[in-house]
Amino acid sequence: MEFVLSEEQVDLRDAIIRFARQEINHDLSTHDSEGTFPFDSWQKCADMQIIALLLPEEYGGCGSDFLTTVVVMQALGYSCKDAGLVHALATQILCGLQIHLFGTPEQKQRYLPALCRGEKIFAQAITEPGAGSDAIGAMRTRAEQTADGFVLNGSKMFISNGPIADVVIVFALTDPDVSRLGGVSCFMVEKENAGLERCRSIEKMGLCTLQNGELVFDDCHVPNSALLGRKGQGAIIFNESMEWERSLLPAAHLGTLERVLETSVAYAKKRAAFGKSIGKHQSVANKLVDMKVAFELGRLILYKAATLKTQGKRAAMEASIAKLFISEGLKQSCLDAVQVHGGYGFAKEYEIERDLRDSVAATIYSGTSEMQQAIISRLMGL
Numbered sequence: 331m332e333f334v335l336s337e338e339q340v341d342l343r344d345a346i347i348r349f350a351r352q353e354i355n356h357d358l359s360t361h362d363s364e365g366t367f368p369f370d371s372w373q374k375c376a377d378m379q380i381i382a383l384l385l386p387e388e389y390g391g392c393g394s395d396f397l398t399t400v401v402v403m404q405a406l407g408y409s410c411k412d413a414g415l416v417h418a419l420a421t422q423i424l425c426g427l428q429i430h431l432f433g434t435p436e437q438k439q440r441y442l443p444a445l446c447r448g449e450k451i452f453a454q455a456i457t458e459p460g461a462g463s464d465a466i467g468a469m470r471t472r473a474e475q476t477a478d479g480f481v482l483n484g485s486k487m488f489i490s491n492g493p494i495a496d497v498v499i500v501f502a503l504t505d506p507d508v509s510r511l512g513g514v515s516c517f518m519v520e521k522e523n524a525g526l527e528r529c530r531s532i533e534k535m536g537l538c539t540l541q542n543g544e545l546v547f548d549d550c551h552v553p554n555s556a557l558l559g560r561k562g563q564g565a566i567i568f569n570e571s572m573e574w575e576r577s578l579l580p581a582a583h584l585g586t587l588e589r590v591l592e593t594s595v596a597y598a599k600k601r602a603a604f605g606k607s608i609g610k611h612q613s614v615a616n617k618l619v620d621m622k623v624a625f626e627l628g629r630l631i632l633y634k635a636a637t638l639k640t641q642g643k644r645a646a647m648e649a650s651i652a653k654l655f656i657s658e659g660l661k662q663s664c665l666d667a668v669q670v671h672g673g674y675g676f677a678k679e680y681e682i683e684r685d686l687r688d689s690v691a692a693t694i695y696s697g698t699s700e701m702q703q704a705i706i707s708r709l710m711g712l
């Protein structure tokens with residue numbers, strides 16, 4: 331498999347890097363310390379059609395392919411230092427993809443144009459206070475059928491964009507008595523639906539601008555038209571979505587890893603100790619070599635997963651390997667970057683400490699590293 335980017339993809343990547351550097355890195359330290367969402371930068375990204383890339387033109391999208399979207403996310407992770415904003419954008423893109431893949435023509439018409447324009451903010455809610463890694467098996471949120479729709483009861487935890495979401499894609503049990511795989515369904519819930527409470531954002535160690543919190547459903551009525559996909563299709567939607575998610579989120583992580591690598595190499599060339607640049611001390615150079623290896627190998631597996639998805643093929647194994655390898659590589663690289671920068675790496679001014687704080691979540695969301703290992707071993711037939 332060859333991974334040569336087209337001229338258009340290279341031009342688009344360069345345009346995103348220029349845009350992010352000029353337009354969306356302002357006020358980050360304030361937003362980061364106050365835990366506020368940068369709505370103005372969000373709108374600029376939407377105006378730049380970052381959210382719309384993958385969706386069809388008839389719904390306000392650009393009709394680009396998945397590999398191009400991955401290239402754009404990588405460019406954004408590289409040039410936008412606000413990983414919380416990048417995660418919020420990725421969540422919106424993934425919600426759009428779910429509606430595009432499983433929605434009715436009416437649902438696509440109702441939601442996708444506003445999603446593309448960034449006018450409405452979307453979230454997807456699977457995790458619960460008592461069900462994370464075993465989200466489907468231990469799910470408690472119920473959706474009971476009524477004469478004219480469904481009533482949802484339960485709560486969802488750690489939902490990205492949740493506290494500011496206009497629309498939430500919610501997974502709930504419609505038939506707890508059948509096997510879990512066939513008993514889960516998926517619903518489009520709007521903030522206007524009575525019975526949905528969006529709780530305040532949780533304070534986190536990183537991704538501080540990302541608004542992430544609990545959603546409570548208390549006799550929340552939705553019409554039949556809110557069902558996304560067929561009744562009982564929730565687990566299929568979940569599995570399909572995870573494959574896309576584990577190919578898209580690592581793209582942003584890889585971009586950040588590339589930035590951290592470049593910053594660290596430049597610093598190691600400039601900073602001197604014991605009469606030579608610190609990069610000439612082998613134990614410092616080894617850290618930079620490890621980062622380079624993580625970046626180059628991460629890119630190969632990521633582009634393989636993205637190319638398979640672009641060709642309409644399954645990529646469960648490749649996506650899980652990409653998620654595991656790149657998120658762990660990013661976390662270790664950020665830790666090493668702090669060490670290479672010495673005391674300055676620990677200082678907020680140098681911005682490496684924020685990359686480190688942000689990187690930790692990458693090994694947790696979209697399935698923890700341990701769960702990726704479990705998936706890979708299952709796919710190996712173990």
Ligand SMILES: Cc1cc2nc3c(=O)[nH]c(=O)nc-3n(C[C@H](O)[C@H](O)[C@H](O)COP(=O)(O)OP(=O)(O)OC[C@H]3O[C@@H](n4cnc5c(N)ncnc54)[C@H](O)[C@@H]3O)c2cc1C
Binds near residue numbers: 455489537542698
């Ligand atoms: C920043 C952030 C954003 C998020 N965004 C969303 C979102 O938008 N929507 C959403 O639905 N959820 C979201 N989540 C939730 C996330 O998907 C869960 O936190 C994650 O799946 C882990 O679940 P848990 O926190 O309940 O941990 P647990 O499942 O309780 O796991 C705790 C530990 O046990 C390990 N463990 C559990 N089971 C096994 C096993 N079988 N084998 C080996 N180890 C195991 C885990 O790997 C972990 O180390 C987000 C989380 C974070 C941190």
